[in-house]
Amino acid sequence: MSTRIAYLGPTGTYTEEAALKYDGEAVLVPFQSIPAAIGAVDDGKADEAVVPIENSLEGAVTYTLDVLIHGSMLSIRDEIVLPIHHCLLAKKGTEARGIETVYSHPQSLAQCRSYLEKNFPNASLVASLSNSTAVEEMKGDGASAAAIAGQRNAEIYDVEILERNVEDNPNNMTRFVVLAKDDHERTGVDKTSLCFDFSDDSPGILVSVLEEFSSRGINLNKIESRPTRKSLGRYIFLVDIDGHRDDPDVKDALEALRRQASMVKVFGSYPRQVSSSI
Amino acid sequence: MSTRIAYLGPTGTYTEEAALKYDGEAVLVPFQSIPAAIGAVDDGKADEAVVPIENSLEGAVTYTLDVLIHGSMLSIRDEIVLPIHHCLLAKKGTEARGIETVYSHPQSLAQCRSYLEKNFPNASLVASLSNSTAVEEMKGDGASAAAIAGQRNAEIYDVEILERNVEDNPNNMTRFVVLAKDDHERTGVDKTSLCFDFSDDSPGILVSVLEEFSSRGINLNKIESRPTRKSLGRYIFLVDIDGHRDDPDVKDALEALRRQASMVKVFGSYPRQVSSSI
Incomplete structure (x- = not known):
């Protein structure tokens, strides 16, 4: 039986594209919101959920972070990195120079602002709830x-691509995570995501915790903060x-972290698609 | 002559309340967006700008962070912390039990969700662009x-307060910053805000930089990350x-930071209204 993957829909979204890249054989089921997609796995209506977690221009998808922290017991089982290329789409036979109105999600309009100003200085820009809408x-x-x-x-709605890559910044990439009941077994090239907090004012505690990783040669990829x-x-x-949470060094570091933090939640270990070092 | 303060309007917003708390004698000038309010100081139309930077429930106001990083040469001159208490307002003579529709900014509706579900389970919730709108x-x-x-x-629009403190979480506070051409002189109880980045993958560099502060006994209040x-x-x-950027310890630490980072921008030093230690 194919895996059932819940994703942030409707059909045509970049999240759907990420889910297809992850598993081209899966049955994809669109949901209207990130919590609804994640809830479908909690309820057993889907095996996995694909949701965006970070964009190279906008930063963290805080909604997904907050659900991971507070709202879900699911694990991160994999990550997917997708270059975001926007297209200018129109009904067949439309001439570019006659365009009076451009529809898109406000974030996509913002990401194409210079292109639109240069090519369609007089067009009205209209906000939609999603790019597919x-x-x-x-x-x-x-x-x-x-x-x-x-x-x-273009395929889904049977319309024409007038121009490709109309985004102003070519470094537009989104990282998605795959959530499931269990995380991924060790592959040898892994990454682990977790969160922690401290109960009281503790000067220097963050440095002390980060040293538990650096002193063991464990590379830190990113750090985000969210309000408690x-x-x-x-x-x-x-x-x-x-590293994987079953790697001896990572295990040691997590134990040391648990002694200093008031809460530690490991979101999961999974194969590493992208890495950086800070 | 009174100070002219640009703020995120319209009149009646929490930002206006923060600006009044900061300087009750000032001439307050509303602007429609955070960049417009900040731009007014750049252009000399106002002396200072008050904008939100962090909320205890929602986290960072990333728009303000990005303007500080990329878009403005203004300094942070002060900070203001405001408890956020939402009221249920209605036209005079309105009976609470007959209410069919509740208007507010989506974020405020979300912050009062339990109150609304309990008291107005059948009311339609309608999103507005700001609470004043x-x-x-x-x-x-x-x-x-x-x-x-x-x-x-209630005063501004001549309507009635049906109920006060209708927010679900009593710990709802927003921190605002005052931006001006110059930051604040030393008071002895100060705070300094800054940003930095690294040019390449440098394992352990973040810990090494944070140690420049902790090893000098300089307390870290917060850390945020934004995409480059x-x-x-x-x-x-x-x-x-x-601490103030003119304090000898802070000066030393900033010099050490400049040797390791590829970019350092000090947003300013200002009297500390709120502090925590991590």
């Missing part, structure tokens, strides 16, 4: 309209480290 | 309607430390 709305527009969305929408929701200035830290 | 829209609604907004709106916009996994780190 934008294509639907463009199709329903009586006048000359275009939409900014991923290339898969208890008081201003109290944070939960999220880090990605190289 | 919500009060205007509520006033224009023919049927029985309410709005969630700060108490100052160059590649996935490259970050700019923002930290708040105790």
